[in-house]
Amino acid sequence: IEAGWGMLLMLFIALPIAALAPGDDVGGCFENSRDSLVIFFSPDNPLLRMMISAYLLAMRFYSLGAIFVTFYLDGLWRSITESFIPLTLWFFSLLLFYFSDGAHGEAWTRQSWLQLAGTAILLVGVAIYS
16 A cells, blocks of 8 residues: 555656656656656667566565565564665675775765764664664
8 A cells, every 4th residue: 555655646746746847857857757668668778677677576575575574573573674774785885886996886985984883873773672
């Protein structure tokens, strides 16, 4: 139900407003959804369709995994596993940066210490709550 409401809000409120707002997209608007659909269904873009389909499939398995964790364990374990997602993404972004010679990912900066502290506070908060 939640995804349905989100889809309705995007289709009938957010995207029409973005189409009317001035911007740098095709037609001088902020977001041209028709152009996005033309690009998606163009025969010249099989890789794009494959990547979007893989993303949707991955999100489906992610949601099913979350449902199974909640069903077999409880909502607290789901919260614990959810709190490791930002840490994991950040870790792989750092690895990607250093293994791609800085072409991709995120470098370790002075602000990374603040990000690490925030992640630690998140994990400690989840541990105390449990």
